[in-house]
Structures are given as structure tokens and as C-alpha cells.
Amino acid sequence: MSVFDWLKKAEQLGEQELAQARPPATDVQALEQQVIQVLRTIYDPEIPVNIYDLGLIYALDVQASGAVMLRMTLTSAACPVAQTFPDTVECAVNGVPGVTEARVELVWEPPWTREMMSEAARLELGML
Template sequence: MEQVIDTNLLGEEIVKKLKTIYDPEIPVDIYELGLIYDVMVNEDYEVKILMTLTSPNCPVAETLPLEVEEKVKSIEHVKDADVEITFDPPWSKDLMSEEAKLELGML
């Protein structure tokens, strides 16, 4: 019998993994920076991540989404991961967590 995994718990594991990925120009992880808009996990343990970049001209526009995809795919039970980039709504400092703002001396 196939093991059933709670998709909510898997979602929490994904968030933990996302918090290990840092924007190379800002010493804050991409989750606290507010770059992750949504994490969706279906019953087949396939993950879709909707994220943005700090700007359309971001120097890591080519590599960061691939890093996110690879790290999420490395999580046990995740069968596949797809990252979609959006600029709607555009990223702003308002999307940052209090923790990120504190880290960057913005509070």
C-alpha cells in the first residue's frame, strides 16, 4: 500500500527548503524577502511555485528559478516541481517579512 503524505506537511517542508535559498545581492532568504507568492501541492505530490524577482532585470533571473526548482525536487516525496515567474503584482519592499526588514535595518 502506498504511503499517504499530508500535503500541508509537505508544504511546510517546501517552505523550510525555500528559506535556504538566498538572493545573492541581499542577505535574506527568498521566502522572507517576499519573492514567493504561492506554493501549491497536489495529491500527486507535484509542486507549483509562483514567484517573482526583485526586478525584471534581476541578474539571477536565469538561475534563481532553476535553483528553486532543483531544491524543491530534492525533497523526499516531491514527484515534480515547476516554478512560474510573475511580475503581477510587482515585488516591493512591502512584501518583505518583518524579520527581513529587521535584518536589513529597515525597522
């Protein structure tokens, strides 16, 4: 049951039924680490660095229900996979055990810069 289905059902149920219908709580920190591990397996199509260390993930929100919301950008709006890459990321995150639903929002503000890369990414690219 997705979070949105659960919310719809919550509107229809009384207090007692709502408590019984609530999805089980998830260890948020452990799930967040698993999501980050998966994000580190997804590479930018033009730069040989994963999207997490590249700094393309602007926000990662993991809920106890297992819902995961991501805000991400791309290195350029002219990226050849700009239309499909967010779906790729969403599918990968949906595959993490414990994730009940993943949503990816592609944003362009603030624009991505090299300074957003992790130290490991800069080292890998010879920028240190």
C-alpha cells in the same frame, strides 16, 4: 512517476487500474512546511535574505500527489540571475523528500516591493 505521466496513464486505464496506479497520498501540510524550509535556505543573490521571507514566493501549491507548483518573482527584472534562478529553486524543491515534481513559474505582476517582506526580513535588514 511524475504527475503528468500519471495523468497520461490515467487516460489509458480503466477505473480499477486507475485506482491501483494512483500515486500514494502525501501529508500536504507537512510537505508544504518542508518545502518552505528549503525555500528559506535559498538566498537572493543581491539581498542577504532568503527568498521566502523576502516575499518573492507569490504562490505555493502542494498537492497530495507530491506535485509542487510555485509562482515567484525577483526583486528586479534586471536581476543578474533572472534566467537561471527559477531553475535553482525548482531543483531545490525537487530535492525535498515526498516531492514528485516541482514547477516554478516566474511572474512579474504584481511587481515586488519592500512591503512584501516578512517582519523578520525587515528586521534583519534594519528596516524596522
